[in-house]
Amino acid sequence: MLKTRIITATVLLAVLLPILFLLPAFYLGVFFLIALTAAAWEWSRMIAPQAKWAAVLYALFCLVVILFLLGMQAVAWQFSLLMIAVLFWFFIAPFILAKGMDLPFQRFKAFYSIVGLIILPATWFALIFLRELGLVFLLTSIALVWVADIGAYFVGKAFGKHKLAIHISPGKSVEGAVGGLLLCYLYAFLCVVYLPLGDSLFGAWAIRFGWVPMFLMVTVLAAFSIFGDLFESQLKRLAGVKDSSFLLPGHGGVLDRIDALLPTMPIAALLAGLI
Numbered sequence: 693m694l695k696t697r698i699i700t701a702t703v704l705l706a707v708l709l710p711i712l713f714l715l716p717a718f719y720l721g722v723f724f725l726i727a728l729t730a731a732a733w734e735w736s737r738m739i740a741p742q743a744k745w746a747a748v749l750y751a752l753f754c755l756v757v758i759l760f761l762l763g764m765q766a767v768a769w770q771f772s773l774l775m776i777a778v779l780f781w782f783f784i785a786p787f788i789l790a791k792g793m794d795l796p797f798q799r800f801k802a803f804y805s806i807v808g809l810i811i812l813p814a815t816w817f818a819l820i821f822l823r824e825l826g827l828v829f830l831l832t833s834i835a836l837v838w839v840a841d842i843g844a845y846f847v848g849k850a851f852g853k854h855k856l857a858i859h860i861s862p863g864k865s866v867e868g869a870v871g872g873l874l875l876c877y878l879y880a881f882l883c884v885v886y887l888p889l890g891d892s893l894f895g896a897w898a899i900r901f902g903w904v905p906m907f908l909m910v911t912v913l914a915a916f917s918i919f920g921d922l923f924e925s926q927l928k929r930l931a932g933v934k935d936s937s938f939l940l941p942g943h944g945g946v947l948d949r950i951d952a953l954l955p956t957m958p959i960a961a962l963l964a965g966l967i
Contacts, residue, residue, distance in 0.1 A: 697942035699941075700943055711723050712827065720823060721820055724816055724819050724820070725755070727946055727950065728758070728812050728813070728946075729751050729752075730751070730939055731947045732755070733750065733937075734936040734937040734939070734946060735804075735812065735936075735947065736750035736751065736805070737936075738927055738931040738936060739808075739931065741933070750805070754813060761773065761813070761817070773813060773817060774817060774962055775962070776810055776814070777810050777814035777815075778955075778959055780807065780810065781916060781919065781959070785919065788923070789857070789860070789922055789926060792857070792926070793859050793860070793926075793930065795930060797930040797931070811955075811958075812954070814958045815950070815953060815954050819957055821961045821964070822893075822960060825964060829891060829892060829964070832891070832894070833892075833957070833960045833964075834953065836879060836880070836914065836917070836956070837917045840875070840876050840952070841917070841921075843868075843872035843873070843875030844864070844869055844872035845868065845872075847867055847872065847875075848869075848871065852868050856868070856918075856922075857922055859929075861922055864921075869918055873910075873911065873915070876914040877907060880894040880906065883895060893960055896967045897909055897963070897967065909963055912959065917952040917953075917955070918952070920951045920952040920954045920955040923955075924947055924948070935948055936948050
């Protein structure tokens with residue numbers, strides 16, 4: 693399994709790194725578009741595993757939504773989509789997670805179908821907006837999610853005793869979440885100190901609003917990175933699957949890799965817009 697994971701990660705890096713650093717931003721947008729279309733296919737497969745052609749149509753429809761809003765060049769519509777996604781994560785997703793495994797999944801399938809067509813396109817537009825602000829701006833925003841995950845994993849392994857959401861994701865602990873948050877604080881501090889202030893969301897917020905609002909922003913982003921992970925874990929458990937798909941051998945599916953980005957990137961994009 694480890695060998696398979698390493699091979700898959702190596703192939704992905706061999707594709708992604710040249711796109712990031714050698715090619716125009718357009719190609720990164722295409723890469724994200726392919727990834728989120730694949731994630732839409734996985735999303736539909738989890739909701740209705742027997743309807744294989746429906747998953748293809750769902751992925752194509754998600755692609756059409758993105759291309760339509762892009763082709764219309766209606767910034768207000770794109771902003772509205774981001775806002776709807778953020779409102780969902782703040783005000784609706786908590787109630788869904790609170791239900792745990794008691795959610796009547798069959799009755800919620802149509803709801804999940806609509807949600808996917810909002811949060812997946814919104815994530816793409818958020819990533820593109822952050823890329824327009826600069827490659828470093830995008831990468832430092834994404835890296836916060838990785839830092840939160842790494843901190844939560846190692847601190848949870850070492851000190852985790854109190855389960856965060858035992859019925860949804862038994863491996864996550866309160867101690868791990870706190871450890872991930874503290875590591876995010878350190879990461880954001882280093883970004884502000886060692887990067888030009890306008891090159892990261894953290895530096896831009898620190899210079900515009902001050903250190904305390906910047907750390908509050910980091911708290912929100914780190915919390916919602918865990919939120920996104922839990923939300924997808926809940927969906928997988930309700931659907932009765934271990935991974936969202938087998939598109940990435942050794943890693944599961946695309947959704948398994950980007951679940952924490954689904955809430956954090958739209959939120960980060962709107963927070964960047966405030967500056």
